[in-house]
Amino acid sequence: DQQVKQNSPSLSVQEGRISILNCDYTNSMFDYFLWYKKYPAEGPTFLISISSIKDKNEDGRFTVFLNKSAKHLSLHIVPSQPGDSAVYFCAASTLEYGNKLVFGAGTILRVKS
Amino acid sequence: GAVVSQHPSRVICKSGTSVKIECRSLDFQATTMFWYRQFPKQSLMLMATSNEGSKATYEQGVEKDKFLINHASLTLSTLTVTSAHPEDSSFYICSASVGGRVLFFGSGTQLSVL
Helix, strand or coil: CCCEECCCCEEEEECCCCEEEEEEECCCCCCEEEEEEECCCCCCEEEEEEECCCCEEEECCEEEEEECCCCEEEEEECCCCHHHCEEEEEEEECHHHCCCCEECCCEEEEEEC | CCCEEEECCEEEECCCCCEEEEEEECCCCCCEEEEEEECCCCCEEEEEEEECCCCCEECCCCCCCCEEEEEEECCEEEEEECCCCHHHCEEEEEEEECCCCCEEECCCEEEEEC
């Protein structure tokens, strides 16, 4: 049972435009959501997170939106840069499960210059 | 962010041998560390939760006798893959929290079993 889903395996965006990465979850107990960026053969790098008590969190070029009723979150990157090209993982957690992260399948983002 | 150091970054071993992977929290104490595994082009799957001073908690389907976890101090957790076989070849990653909800990850270990 996949509790965190990233339905788009890949996304291609032109440099300077907005990248929107989507994530859906099924477990209503999740109350904390994170986005990580990952390169091959490296560990994930934390980007941004959001608590379920908020609907938006912004950090520089990165903004995460949370729609609890739809069990959906998205990561917006604007403007997109070629260095943003990587695999992006959405993750969710709940203290009920000991703060373990459950990851989505990832979305490959390619930013073309 | 907090620094989690993982060694080795890459190991190639013969089938039947054991491999130890170390995960250290460099600038903070971690009572809990998490071990993940990633197969090519797949997501990160949690293997076990490593608790300092007590036994690790393994996820369903993960053999605890094959993947030995030791969390002997607040800054070090080790994962030993015992009697490794080619199907154990994977990318292993550890992570830890400073105390909040964000997990910071090590750089990962690529294990190749011949």
